[in-house]
Amino acid sequence: MSAIDSLPPLREVIATHQLSARKSLGQNFLLDLNLTAKIARQAGDLTGCDVLEIGPGPGGLTRGLLAEGARRVLAVEKDSRCLPALQEIADAYPGRFEVINGDALEIDPLEYLTPPIRIAANLPYNVGTELLVRWLTPKEWPPFWESLTLMFQREVAERIVAQPGSKAYGRLALLAQWRADARIVLSLPPGAFTPPPKVSSAVVHLDALPELRFPADAAILSRVVAAAFNQRRKMLRASLKGISPDIEAHLTAAGIPPTERAEQVSLEAFCALARELAKA
Numbered sequence: 001m002s003a004i005d006s007l008p009p010l011r012e013v014i015a016t017h018q019l020s021a022r023k024s025l026g027q028n029f030l031l032d033l034n035l036t037a038k039i040a041r042q043a044g045d046l047t048g049c050d051v052l053e054i055g056p057g058p059g060g061l062t063r064g065l066l067a068e069g070a071r072r073v074l075a076v077e078k079d080s081r082c083l084p085a086l087q088e089i090a091d092a093y094p095g096r097f098e099v100i101n102g103d104a105l106e107i108d109p110l111e112y113l114t115p116p117i118r119i120a121a122n123l124p125y126n127v128g129t130e131l132l133v134r135w136l137t138p139k140e141w142p143p144f145w146e147s148l149t150l151m152f153q154r155e156v157a158e159r160i161v162a163q164p165g166s167k168a169y170g171r172l173a174l175l176a177q178w179r180a181d182a183r184i185v186l187s188l189p190p191g192a193f194t195p196p197p198k199v200s201s202a203v204v205h206l207d208a209l210p211e212l213r214f215p216a217d218a219a220i221l222s223r224v225v226a227a228a229f230n231q232r233r234k235m236l237r238a239s240l241k242g243i244s245p246d247i248e249a250h251l252t253a254a255g256i257p258p259t260e261r262a263e264q265v266s267l268e269a270f271c272a273l274a275r276e277l278a279k280a
C-alpha cells in the first residue's frame with residue numbers, strides 16, 4: 001500500500017525518539033499507518049472539522065486524521081517524550097496540528113477548538129471510561145462535539161453498545177444510548193498494537209443526538225440507574241426501595257413490573273420511571 005504522507009514510518013519515529021512504551025501511561029502504540037487511516041475514516045467526514053485527539057503518542061492516528069482531511073487536529077499528550085516526534089508532524093502540516101502537553105483529565109481544550117468538532121482517540125485505557133462519561137454528561141445538551149470515535153478494550157466497547165437482557169448491559173450502555181447513537185465499527189486483536197495488550201480492542205463510534213433520546217431529568221435517571229444496577233440481581237422493587245417509599249406504584253405507572261430486574265429494563269422504561277418520580 002502507498003504511504004499516507006511523506007513522514008518516516010512509525011517504527012523509525014519510535015527508534016529515532018527512543019519512545020519505549022510505558023505501561024503506567026497506557027502506551028500501546030499503533031504503528032500501521034494504513035490501520036490508523038482506517039480508524040480515522042470511521043470518524044466520518046473530517047473536512048471542515050476540528051478534531052480533538054487524546055494521547056497521540058508517536059502520532060500514528062494523528063497522521064491518519066490529517067491525511068483524511070481534518071481542518072485542524074488539537075492533541076493532548078501527557079508524555080513529553082512524544083513532543084519532538086509530534087513536532088515533525090506539525091512541520092509537515094503547517095497550521096493544522098497543535099499539541100498541548102498535559103493531562104487530558106485536567107485540561108479543558110474547548111477554548112482551542114472551533115465547531116464543528118469531532119473527537120478521535122486511541123485512548124489510554126486507564127482514563128478512557130472517565131473521559132467518555134465526562135463527554136456524555138456536560139451541563140448542556142447537545143455537547144460541544146458531534147461525534148466520538150474511540151478505542152476501548154473490547155469488554156468496555158461491548159458495555160457501551162449493550163442491549164437489555166445481556167450481561168454487559170448497565171449504566172454505561174444507558175448513559176451512552178440516551179445521548180448518542182453508538183456502534184462498534186472495528187475490532188482489533190492484541191497483535192495490532194506495540195506492545196500487544198493482554199486483551200482485544202474495539203473502536204466505538206458515537207454520534208451525539210441533537211436531543212436526548214427520551215425526556216427525563218438527568219439527576220433522577222442517574223440515581224435510579226445507579227441504584228438498579230448496584231444490585232442488579234434483585235427485583236427493582238427491592239433495589240429501588242431507597243429511591244421512594246412508593247416505588248412499586250411508580251414502577252407500575254411507568255409500565256415496569258415491580259418484580260423485574262434491572263438487566264431486563266429498556267432505556268425508554270427507565271426514562272418513563274424517572275418522569276414518574278419527578279412528578280412525586
Ligand code: SAM
Binds near residue numbers: 054104
Ligand atoms: N494514539 C497513539 C497510537 O494510537 O499509537 C497512542 C495510544 S496509547 C494507547 C495512549 C496515549 O495516551 C499514550 O501516548 C499516552 O502517553 C497518552 N496518555 C496517557 N494518559 C494520558 C492523559 N491522562 N492525558 C493525555 N494523554 C495521556
